[in-house]
Amino acid sequence: MSVSGVFVFLFGLHVFRDLNGTASTWSKIYKESHGIRPEGFTFADVPTIKGMGFMYMLMGVGLTAMSIALSVSQL
Numbered sequence: 001m002s003v004s005g006v007f008v009f010l011f012g013l014h015v016f017r018d019l020n021g022t023a024s025t026w027s028k029i030y031k032e033s034h035g036i037r038p039e040g041f042t043f044a045d046v047p048t049i050k051g052m053g054f055m056y057m058l059m060g061v062g063l064t065a066m067s068i069a070l071s072v073s074q075l
Contacts, residue, residue, distance in 0.1 A: 001067035005066075012055070012060055016053030016054050016057060026044070027044050
């Protein structure tokens with residue numbers, strides 16, 4: 001379970017830092033699929049998607065901490 005948390009954190013870090021244009025690509029794909037012009041406003045803009053990546057990072061840390069706490073409490 002803690003390994004899953006680490007991978008969720010790394011995935012969120014990848015999106016949050018926009019490595020390899022991840023957040024930009026997600027925003028572009030969303031806009032194209034809904035017929036919105038590239039310069040048009042939507043809630044799937046890059047800052048919002050980066051915020052979603054930050055939330056994934058927090059969930060990863062929480063999942064890892066919870067699994068470590070559960071394993072320590074069973075000792």
